[in-house]
Amino acid sequence: MQAIIEQILKDATAFQNGCHGLSHWNTVAAHGRTIALYEELDAWFLRLFAYFHDCQRLSDGRDPEHGPRAADYVMTWTPEALEMSEDDQRRLAFACRYHTHERQTDDKTIRACWDCDRLDLGRVGIVVNPKFLFTETAKRIARDKPLAQVQDAHAPRIRRRLRR
Numbered sequence: 374m375q376a377i378i379e380q381i382l383k384d385a386t387a388f389q390n391g392c393h394g395l396s397h398w399n400t401v402a403a404h405g406r407t408i409a410l411y412e413e414l415d416a417w418f419l420r421l422f423a424y425f426h427d428c429q430r431l432s433d434g435r436d437p438e439h440g441p442r443a444a445d446y447v448m449t450w451t452p453e454a455l456e457m458s459e460d461d462q463r464r465l466a467f468a469c470r471y472h473t474h475e476r477q478t479d480d481k482t483i484r485a486c487w488d489c490d491r492l493d494l495g496r497v498g499i500v501v502n503p504k505f506l507f508t509e510t511a512k513r514i515a516r517d518k519p520l521a522q523v524q525d526a527h528a529p530r531i532r533r534r535l536r537r
């Protein structure tokens with residue numbers, strides 16, 4: 374995984390340190406591990422989503438095309454390099470493409486990816502409403518984790534943002 378992350382960082386747009394950057398990707402990956410475990414989903418798929426979904430952002434602000442750009446970027450890799458099948462690569466691209474403007478899907482793994490991303494909204498001071506989450510595990514995490522605790526983990530960045 375380390376080699377994949379290093380390549381993603383090399384190919385990432387100039388932006389990788391903001392609130393949609395590497396520390397967010399790490400948090401999404403951590404949620405992915407938990408959700409994959411409890412929901413019996415493909416942990417590798419969720420991990421790749423964590424590191425790909427925001428890597429083509431151009432800024433921390435409104436950037437509606439970053440999902441489609443991430444999806445196109447996923448498809449520049451070979452399935453071998455991603456250590457997944459062609460079909461899974463296309464599913465990963467779908468998960469990235471629609472992670473902000475969600476499309477209807479019955480794919481439990483893709484829904485779990487979107488939950489992992491949403492669960493980290495606390496970093497920007499947004500309380501995650503379990504109603505908008507798909508998996509029971511994500512709902513439980515959202516209910517159990519008070520916002521103060523979530524914000525605590527991201528406190529230095531939130532303070533920096535508030536200062537600007």
Ligand SMILES: [Fe+2]
Binds near residue numbers: 490
């Ligand atoms: Fe994200």
